Amino acid sequence: MRRALVSRDDHDTPMVRFDAVTRRFAEVTAVDALSLDIRAGEFFALLGPSGCGKTTLLRMLAGFERPDDGRILLAGQDIAAVPPWRRPVNMMFQSYALFPHLSVAGNVAFGLKQERLPRAEVESRVAAMLRLVRLDGLGSRKPHQLSGGQRQRVALARALAKHPKVLLLDEPLAALDKKLREETQFELMALQERLDTTFVVVTHDQEEAMTLADRIGVMNHGRLAQVGTPAEIYEQPRSRWIAGFIGDVNFFEGSVTAVDGDDVEMTDAAGRVFRAAGAPPVRTGDRITLAVRPEKISVATGSGAAEPINSVAGKVADIGYLGDISVYKVRLDDGAVIKAAVTNARRRIESSIDWDDTVRLSFPPDAAVVLTE
Template sequence: MDEGADRPVTNGRLNIGAIRSGFAPWEDPAAKPLVRFEKVTKRFGPVAAVKAVDLSIYEREFFALLGPSGCGKTTLMRLLAGFETPDEGRVLLGDNDLSDDPPHRRPVHLMFQSYALFPHLTVAQNVAFGLKQQKLPKAEIADRVSEMLSLVRLGGLERRRPDQLSGGQKQRVALARALAPRPKVLLLDEPLAALDRKLREETQFELMALQQRLGMTFMIVTHDQDEAMVVADRIAVMQAGEIAQVGRPTEIYEAPASRYVADFIGDVNLFEAVATSVSGGQALFASPDCTGGLAARIDGGVPLAGKLCLAVRPEKMVLHLDPPPEGPNRLAGKVADIGYLGDWTTYVVELEGGRTVRAARANSARLVERPVGWDDPVWLTFAPDAAVVLTR
């Protein structure tokens, strides 16, 4: 097990936050990717599940493939695992083209969504299965099984069978079995989908810590946006077999590259708009949703011709019970619905033109009475730098 040299340590433990915040090999032109997809296309009959995908994943990266069902994310993972063969392009691990390597000869292991544990084998025998296939000495297998079970906190359960385990314990056995051969890349196919919400959230942080302790490359495939945002160093958002955007979670959320990404990642309000003027790094827009117009900060590379779209996250919307000053980014309406989520309250506001937008407020104080109620007249405002101008 590689704890990694020269990595930050606090009180004898790896400082996960320091490692992750300073980890960005994709920004280093000299860094060499561990995994490369080069113009990879995969068809099933007339349908192209993956279309000319170029993608690089780096050693020790926790990478997420995110998208809805049918977008091609699982196919891309199976191409790396060797369960599918590309029709065009190459999949490389380091300098090695994996095209002719069968799955069992690739230093890549896949943890299946169903866990796929052998029901007639004990926990220890399940974990040892891949090691026996490698024909390792019995003593080494025993040591490795003990190490893996300790790592996933299942020590003492070696003799149990899968039907004697909880869902979370089964998930840990499957993880230990996938890690035991020490692959260069661990593939995780919706690994937490079968767990309840609280256990799923706890396991996300455990996976992050485990990946850092092992110094291993993880690639997770998921349709759960929150899961990808929590665990991944970078996310590739997929759309109809193509990569729509690759970036850190904060980049994907705060600076989406398209309407599709903005709409898929979290909640968002999208306003159709046409630019009317530009001055001092700020543009004014005419929009049917706002009689006073919209304003947004822009950079010099944003083309402003034709119809555009402004994306504003609900938490960036400021809710007012009293009319704010006249000006751009001022929307009037009434509260059509309220969703209380404990830490947040979401307000659905029907604008004067009939469309609805969402505003979110953090419940930072314990309230005896709710200050905003159904059918209350309200106003929404947002800062120009809260809006993202989307050209596609």
Template sequence: MPSAPTKAALGPVRRAFSPWNDPSAIPLIRFENVTKRFGDFTAVDDLTLNIYEREFFALLGPSGCGKTTLMRMLAGFEEPTSGRILLAGQDLVGVPPYRRPVNMMFQSYALFPHMNVADNVAFGLKQAKMPKPEREARVEEMLKLVKLESFARRKPHQLSGGQRQRVALARSLALKPKVLLLDEPLGALDRKLREETQFELTDLQVTLGMTFLIVTHDQEEAMTVADRIALMNAGRMVQVATPGEIYEQPASRYVADFIGDVNIIPGRYDAGEGDARLVSEWSDAPIKVPFAPQLSSGAETWLALRPEKMSISLDAPPPGTTNVLPGEVWDIGYLGDLSVYRVKVASGDIVKVSVANRTRLVERPISWEDKVWLTWSPEQGVLLTA
């Protein structure tokens, strides 16, 4: 009996996708100097942003940063105070929501409790007056896509949270919009189901070849699903980049601190003679850092250093080791896959170090109040000027 064909991995497709690096690429969505005010409050402040066809794009930021307002303006639920929003070259200002080629999936799912799954998915198709045979075929297609074919006759209250989320997704996709808007779509799911669904969403998006725009305050969710992330603060874009770039090359202390854990070490830049260094109160000796030609000696700067880029040891490193910071273990967090150590250094500041738990047992575990030495190589840090 022949074996079933192996499903091709979608990772290479995503890695090869980067139209934002092509000067000739035309964005599908363009926010052009968009401002939105509610009375005296500016929710979105002179924002310009391009999103490309087939991109999974994430708007990330804390509550009140303007990300949901931006999505609602694209959907047509809000109008910009000034600026333009273009979709496939069409100016959307003044176009009502029902005439825009976008659909929105809400955090609450907004399923009709008196309708079964199939009727919920078919609702928008009925409103669009799609003929019944075509409508039934589309509903079957959508339920198969989200793996709910056998649940077509169930009511929403007979489904789990994850299944209700899939019904809402199928309904949003049924009309095959140019853009699917996802407003905190996984917030109601438990952590394990949320993580599984994130990968299912990315696979679905690549398979359909659609443009997805997700709003979230969950940095891990944005890092998992998105081709690019726009981090917002106070109505403005702080940085727009791929997940890897935004994590490894943050544009500011705000970005470094918002995305993952980080140690921000203040100091003054010293070009030195051959080596670039940071003179900081955190360390008795100058800290070797990447060379920064844009900085002059004496300039105030900050070293962003991720906890996993550092090593921690009970044994003093050999003489000549680069970047040694002694300290005392102040607190420990055991997270199963890794341990997080909070180490108090001589200046009184706390440095975070994370270590993967690769083995079940260690001969001499690092414990509270232990004297330890932290080390890292110069290229592991990023110098920030803002």
């Protein structure tokens, strides 16, 4: 579990500030007037689909790309004129980019030797980094003699050896298999907390971002669609696009028929009535969408008596057994398919729900998020 973020005064200087940064490539705007503050000691994730501009943003911070407009500040200092090798940041590449002719220790020491540090200090730092990533004793091996997970740790040790203020990670776990990737996520979290270094990770993997990050910046078409904690992004998405991009979600569309404070009643095209709590300001007649996560939906066998609100009946069209949960796709009379996720408290062979069964789905008003865009 991620630690709670330390409360910081709003006037504290952020470790990284992107101030209306724009980067263009010919006719394509990769990053579009983007502003973002990243706090010191934070594990921040840039999340988005391929081509959204997240890697370009990371490369500008590293100094490999220059912004066409705007400023990038590091600890309050404009770093536009600072070359990459002089910036107190280091980058761990997706491919790891290890030197095949150098040993593990040689790879970790490379940047330190470029800075002409004393030999004793280089050796001390290399030993400390290898202990930190649990590779002590493997310093004499070459990269080809290591597993994928070990090569990943060598790249991490090399990136950390120069004691950067900010560590940049570009899809750092993409080359690992699923189980090793999950294990390494928690290792990265523990390492970041131990060092209290600002980590900025780029990923297109929602689960990875949700696991690793204190906060997430969701990018789309070169802009930030939303910035928040994993819980805020998941539970309170700002738009239909964000709700659909982060995890599974069901959408119910209709018109507002009643408003009572921040409680909203909506009727869909089939005449079904839904109610949501904690809605943004809307008026009667407005078109809205309710977003409801599958795990918020209860499944009961039989069509049962129709509830007045937030209840629909249909037939089970598909079942996905995922071990800890079962996912049910239920087709309604109008052809709409609703997804519900149920925890497997009992063994699957004892499940009372099967294909083509008629079931009733329901959810409480506070499970629905009202979206107006």
